[in-house]
Amino acid sequence: MLEIVLNCAAVISLYFAVGWCLKHKTAKDIDEASLIPFADDPEVARRVELATGKTVNAVQISEPEPRKPEWGKLEL
Known part of the structure; x- marks a missing residue:
């Protein structure tokens, strides 16, 4: 019974x-x-x-710049 009361109080x-x-x-x-x-x-x-007939404030997302081939290479 107490559990039901606590659940109702939480809701x-x-x-x-x-x-x-x-x-x-x-x-x-x-x-x-x-x-x-x-x-x-x-x-x-x-x-x-x-x-819907509602206006959506759309955001234009720019394409990410391609990574340069040198990036990610480690030279020791």
Whole structure:
């Protein structure tokens, strides 16, 4: 019985903690946060924009520069 009470108290505490953390966030903030996983791939961001009608602030990731052939060689 005590275990059930403690489990219920933990769930209720978690519910109120999440609610307290999100009480200062606006609906716009939460919408932007939900679109963050799609921001690093411009093609996927475009598809999500077409599907949802929401604007995704996509980030253009530059291609890494190719490594020079000399790097990684040890000369003794």
